[in-house]
Amino acid sequence: MGFQIDEPLSPGGRLFVQPATHQIINCVLGLEQPLGYDALVTVISDSLMIKHPRFSSLLITDDQGREFWRKIEVDVRRHVILRPDPVGEAGIDDEEAVNAYIADLTVSCPLKTNKPLWEVHLLSAHKAVVMRVHHALGDGISIMSLILTLFRKFGDPEQTPTIEPLTLKKGRKLGKMEKIVKVLKMIWFTLIYVTEFLLRGLWVSDGKTVVRGGEGVEMWPRKLVTAKFSLQDMKTVKTAVTDATINDVLFGVISSGLSKYLDYRSPDGLQEGLQLTGVALVNLRPSPGLQDIKELMKKNAAGAAGWGNKIGVMLFPVYYHRRSPVPLEYLKRAKMMIDRKKLSMEAFLSHQIGYFVMRFFGPKIASLLNYRVICNTSFTISNVVGPREEITIAGIPVVYMRTTSSSVSHAITMHMVSYAGKADLQILVAKDLIPDPEKLAKCFEDALIEMKEYAIQYQK
Structure with missing residues (x-):
C-alpha cells in the first residue's frame, strides 16, 4: 500500500x-x-x-x-x-x-x-x-x-456541454512608434493603479453613501435578488460602441443602475462624478472563458494554465451621474476605464503582491491587506461565462444557473453568470443598509433596456 x-x-x-x-x-x-x-x-x-x-x-x-x-x-x-x-x-x-x-x-x-x-x-x-x-x-x-x-x-445524454473559449479580437499591427507609446502607457497606468491598490489596503476609501459597507458588515443579515438580462440585448448594446465587450456593457449597466438607485435613495442629490469603487476578481489564465477540465487537472500544468486560484484583483471605479441624457455614455466611460485597466499589469501585480506578502509576512497579514481593500471600497463584481447551450442533469433540463459567494464587508456583492442566451446577476446585499434590493435590480435591468433602445436608434 x-x-x-x-x-x-x-x-x-x-x-x-x-x-x-x-x-x-x-x-x-x-x-x-x-x-x-x-x-x-x-x-x-x-x-x-x-x-x-x-x-x-x-x-x-x-x-x-x-x-x-x-x-x-x-x-x-x-x-x-x-x-x-x-x-x-x-x-x-x-x-x-x-x-x-x-x-x-x-x-x-x-x-x-x-x-x-x-x-x-x-x-x-x-x-x-x-x-x-x-x-x-x-x-x-x-x-x-x-x-x-x-x-x-440537452437532447444528447452522451455528450458533456461544449466548452467554447472566448475569442480575442486581433488588433491591427502597430508601428514602432505606436509600440513605444503603448509600452509607456502600460508603465504609467500600472504605476497609477498598483499605487491605488496599495493605498486602498491602507487608508484611502470611498466616500460615504447609502450603498457603502465597511468593517463588520460581512456579518450583517443578507438578502439575495436576481437581475435578469438577455445576452442578445447586451450584444446589441455592445455593437453600438466600437470594440466594446460584454464586460464593458456590464460595467456600463452597473454605473447607470447605481446612479439611478442613488437618485432614488438620496433625493437631495449627491456630488456629480462621485466615485464608487468595485473590486473585481480577474482570471489570469492565458485562455479566457471556461477551460478544458482535462487540461486544468493535469498534475504538471504550469504557471497560470492549471488548476487553482489563478486570479488577480482590479479596482473598477464607476461614477455617479444624474440622468445622463445619452445612456451609451455610461458604456463609453466604462470601456475607456476598462481598456486602461487591461493595458496595465494591475491584475498580475496584485496577484504577485499577495504572493509576496503571503510568503514573507504570512497569511494573516495577506488576509488583512485584502480585507482592508474590501472595507475601503463599495462593491464586489464578477462575471463567469457559463455554457452557451441548454444542459441537463440526470436527464432533467436546467432552467437557470446562478452563483454568489459568502458575504464580505461590502453592502453589495454581484456575480453574473451567462447560460443559454441569458445572463443572471445575483445581487447579495446587507439588508439593513439596502432594504429594497428589488429596486436596485430593477435599476440595473432598466439601465440595459435604455441602452438597448438608444443603441437601436443610434444604429438606424
Whole structure:
C-alpha cells in the first residue's frame, strides 16, 4: 500500500481559509422538474468531481498552523443534503425561496472540516440544487469547468456541454512608434493603479453613501435578488460602441443602475462624478472563458494554465451621474476605464503582491491587506461565462444557473453568470443598509433596456 503525502495549500488557498477572507462559492441550478436524491448521488458518484484531488481531500492544520490537503475516500451521501420541505416564507415563488435560502447560507453556514470542503443541497420542493464549494478548492473558472462534467447536452445524454473559449479580437499591427507609446502607457497606468491598490489596503476609501459597507458588515443579515438580462440585448448594446465587450456593457449597466438607485435613495442629490469603487476578481489564465477540465487537472500544468486560484484583483471605479441624457455614455466611460485597466499589469501585480506578502509576512497579514481593500471600497463584481447551450442533469433540463459567494464587508456583492442566451446577476446585499434590493435590480435591468433602445436608434 502506497503512503499518501499531504499536499500544502497554495497561497491562494491559504488566503481563502483565513477568517477575514473566508469564502464559499454557492452555485444554484434551477430545474424544470424535481430531481431525486438517489439520481443526484449517482450523477456525482460517476463524475470527475469526486476524482479530483481537491474534492476528495480533508483540510488539515498542523501544530504550526500550516494547512495541508489529505486524500481520503469520499462518501458522496455525506455531501448531499436533502431539503424535501419548502424553505423560506410562505407565499413566495420558488426563485425567491431559493434566493432567501442562499442568503442565509452566505453569512452563518461554514462548511464542516471533517469532510472535503464541498456539499450539495437538494431543494426538492423548489426544483433546485445548490452546490457549495470552498474557494480554497479553486477559482470560479476552475470550479465551473469541473461542475459542468455533471451535465449533459440537452437532447444528447452522451455528450458533456461544449466548452467554447472566448475569442480575442486581433488588433491591427502597430508601428514602432505606436509600440513605444503603448509600452509607456502600460508603465504609467500600472504605476497609477498598483499605487491605488496599495493605498486602498491602507487608508484611502470611498466616500460615504447609502450603498457603502465597511468593517463588520460581512456579518450583517443578507438578502439575495436576481437581475435578469438577455445576452442578445447586451450584444446589441455592445455593437453600438466600437470594440466594446460584454464586460464593458456590464460595467456600463452597473454605473447607470447605481446612479439611478442613488437618485432614488438620496433625493437631495449627491456630488456629480462621485466615485464608487468595485473590486473585481480577474482570471489570469492565458485562455479566457471556461477551460478544458482535462487540461486544468493535469498534475504538471504550469504557471497560470492549471488548476487553482489563478486570479488577480482590479479596482473598477464607476461614477455617479444624474440622468445622463445619452445612456451609451455610461458604456463609453466604462470601456475607456476598462481598456486602461487591461493595458496595465494591475491584475498580475496584485496577484504577485499577495504572493509576496503571503510568503514573507504570512497569511494573516495577506488576509488583512485584502480585507482592508474590501472595507475601503463599495462593491464586489464578477462575471463567469457559463455554457452557451441548454444542459441537463440526470436527464432533467436546467432552467437557470446562478452563483454568489459568502458575504464580505461590502453592502453589495454581484456575480453574473451567462447560460443559454441569458445572463443572471445575483445581487447579495446587507439588508439593513439596502432594504429594497428589488429596486436596485430593477435599476440595473432598466439601465440595459435604455441602452438597448438608444443603441437601436443610434444604429438606424
